[in-house]
Amino acid sequence: xxxxxxxxxxxxxxxxxxxxxERRMYDTPEPGSESKxxxxxxxxxxxxxxPLLTAFAGCDLGLxxxxxxxxxxxxxxxxxxxxAEQALDVFDLERVAAQTVPTAHWGYIKTGVDGEGTQANNxxxxxxxxxxxxxxVDVSNLDMRVSIFGREWPTPLMIAxxxxxxxxxxxxxxxxxxxxxxxxxxxxxxSVSSTGVEAVNEARGEPVWYQLYAxxxxxxxxxxxNRVREAGCPVIxxxxxLLGGSNRLTLERYRRIDDRNCESCHRSGGRAxxxxxxxxxxxxxxxxxxxxxxxxxxxxxxxxxxDQRIVVKGLVxxxxxxxxxxxxxxxxxxxxxxxxxxxSGRATIDALPEIAETVAGEVPIIxxxxxxxxxxxxxxxxxxxxxxxxxxxxxxxxxxFGQAGVERVLEILIEELRITMGAVxxxxxxxxxxxxxxxx
Numbered sequence: 001x002x003x004x005x006x007x008x009x010x011x012x013x014x015x016x017x018x019x020x021x022e023r024r025m026y027d028t029p030e031p032g033s034e035s036k037x038x039x040x041x042x043x044x045x046x047x048x049x050x051p052l053l054t055a056f057a058g059c060d061l062g063l064x065x066x067x068x069x070x071x072x073x074x075x076x077x078x079x080x081x082x083x084a085e086q087a088l089d090v091f092d093l094e095r096v097a098a099q100t101v102p103t104a105h106w107g108y109i110k111t112g113v114d115g116e117g118t119q120a121n122n123x124x125x126x127x128x129x130x131x132x133x134x135x136x137v138d139v140s141n142l143d144m145r146v147s148i149f150g151r152e153w154p155t156p157l158m159i160a161x162x163x164x165x166x167x168x169x170x171x172x173x174x175x176x177x178x179x180x181x182x183x184x185x186x187x188x189x190x191s192v193s194s195t196g197v198e199a200v201n202e203a204r205g206e207p208v209w210y211q212l213y214a215x216x217x218x219x220x221x222x223x224x225x226n227r228v229r230e231a232g233c234p235v236i237x238x239x240x241x242l243l244g245g246s247n248r249l250t251l252e253r254y255r256r257i258d259d260r261n262c263e264s265c266h267r268s269g270g271r272a273x274x275x276x277x278x279x280x281x282x283x284x285x286x287x288x289x290x291x292x293x294x295x296x297x298x299x300x301x302x303x304x305x306x307d308q309r310i311v312v313k314g315l316v317x318x319x320x321x322x323x324x325x326x327x328x329x330x331x332x333x334x335x336x337x338x339x340x341x342x343x344s345g346r347a348t349i350d351a352l353p354e355i356a357e358t359v360a361g362e363v364p365i366i367x368x369x370x371x372x373x374x375x376x377x378x379x380x381x382x383x384x385x386x387x388x389x390x391x392x393x394x395x396x397x398x399x400x401f402g403q404a405g406v407e408r409v410l411e412i413l414i415e416e417l418r419i420t421m422g423a424v425x426x427x428x429x430x431x432x433x434x435x436x437x438x439x440x
Contacts, residue, residue: 084401084408089416090372090393093409097168097399105167107254109395112339113247118346119339122370125347128440129379134425142421143428144414146387148186148364149235149309149330155414156381156429159187160335160368160389161211161237164276166194168399175398177203179406183414186387188237191224196277197231207232211239211313214294218301220282225306227278234308237333241314241341243294248340299327311366314341316351321358332359334367338391349383353434356384374416381429382436 080099081092098106112119146156159180166172172194180187181204189200191213201207210233215221225236302310312324313333324332334348334355335341348369359365364386371377371388380388390413397405426432 084397084404087397087405087408087412090396090409090412093393093400093405094396096401097396097405101168101399102258102260104251104255104258104260106399107251107258108164108167109392109399110254111248111251113341114249114343116250116339118336118341118343119370121345121347122336122339122349123372125349126370126372126376126379129349129437130440131375131378131382131420131424131437132435133423137425137427139422139425139427141427142418144417144421146429148386153186153387154184155417156385156387157185157377157410157413157417158366158387158389159185159394160391161188161190161239162391162395163190163192164194165395165398168395169402171402172398173200174203175403176394176406177201177208179394179397179403179410180208181205182403182407183410185410188235188389189233191239191278192276193278194276197228197233201231201233207234209233209235209237209311211237213239213242214298215279215282217283221302222305223282224278225302225308229306229308235311235330236302236306236308237311237313238299238302239313240294241316241335241337244342246337246341247343296323296327299324299329303328313366315355316344316346316348318354318358321355325359325362329363331364331366333389334365334369334385335389336369338369349380352380352383352385359384374413374418374420377413377417378420378424378426378432379437381432382434384434 078095080096081087084093087093097109101109144155146153159176164172165176169175173189174195177187177200179185186209187204188209188211189197190211193200197208197210210228212221212224212228215224228236299310299312309330310328311331311333312329314335314337315321315324315332316334316336321332332355334352336344336346336348336351348367352365352367356365365384366387366389367380367383367385368389368391371380371390372393377388390409393413394406394409397407397409399405401408421427421432424436426436
């Protein structure tokens with residue numbers, strides 16, 4: 001089994017599940033049959049509840065109950081939603097994606113590193129934080145606007161970079177970009193995107209931010225940065241938390257149980273994996289990672305070749321935040337790669353306060369890692385983030401229903417944030433701070 005990050009043939013079991021779901025979604029009842037069934041159920045319910053029923057000799061309540069059971073098919077709270085609009089929270093979409101995304105590709109989404117303690121702690125630490133609700137505050141005009149690099153966005157929710165989205169839905173990053181455009185969210189594109197930046201920008205309707213996995217060879221970096229700058233991307237997000245590699249055991253286990261033949265998608269011209277679109281045509285061929293030799297000097301070298309903003313992604317300590325400011329970065333992205341980078345066990349929400357204290361508003365701070373609800377976004381803002389980025393949740397939406405699924409994830413999270421802000425007496429983001437939360 002080769003890398004699971006590119007799209008492949010579909011597991012027959014997955015095809016069967018998908019086909020059954022599609023039949024349920026699209027089978028059309030005969031005209032009038034649905035309304036007749038509703039009328040029969042209403043009559044049976046009325047009979048069961050009516051005191052007049054006892055006036056009829058020999059009437060059997062059990063017969064009525066059995067008739068009602070036959071009229072309505074059994075339903076379970078675990079039933080999968082049949083459309084994006086039916087999802088009540090992002091976890092509804094996770095359950096659907098687990099059935100629709102090919103096995104090894106699902107392992108790529110799920111995986112952390114080692115025993116996945118870091119990934120688990122991202123969630124556990126968020127859940128230990130409680131919100132301190134204030135009362136009798138006018139929340140009739142909620143304001144979720146945020147300004148980043150002089151650009152105002154309607155909400156603080158961002159789309160984090162995630163690679164190889166064509167593995168989860170045929171439209172991949174284009175579906176995500178169209179959803180970001182429809183809901184007006186800031187989007188960052190991965191270096192290992194299934195689609196080139198030019199097409200993604202067209203789908204988004206404006207240039208996205210670009211995440212840079214720095215090539216080992218500097219001339220390849222220059223070529224890549226030049227391409228992205230010419231495409232109009234205003235920000236380079238230099239990702240620095242994978243320089244030593246990562247031990248993704250869950251991904252490997254899912255690869256082993258995937259019974260598809262992936263050769264057609266994972267081999268191209270004799271290569272183990274096809275070249276990603278953003279790496280095509282680079283000097284010295286497809287690049288390796290920047291590797292463990294990268295230092296803070298790399299930021300200065302980037303500054304010398306581009307006038308784009310530079311955000312460093314993957315910082316989790318006060319010391320590195322101080323160095324980032326010293327080296328003139330434009331923004332800091334607090335991240336442990338969703339628990340996929342290192343097995344430190346430290347949650348990003350716990351790293352955030354010391355970085356916010358160090359930065360003291362000098363540059364914007366973005367955070368990701370385990371954010372699944374509007375209350376989580378609130379907690380990230382309370383601990384000092386300018387914006388909160390999501391990764392896995394929108395991939396669940398993408399894998400479940402494509403663009404509509406991504407849009408639904410964004411809609412759910414913002415509606416949950418709106419409800420939270422109103423319920424706890426914080427009419428604007430400026431009203432959210434350390435005083436808004438506590439820790440058990």
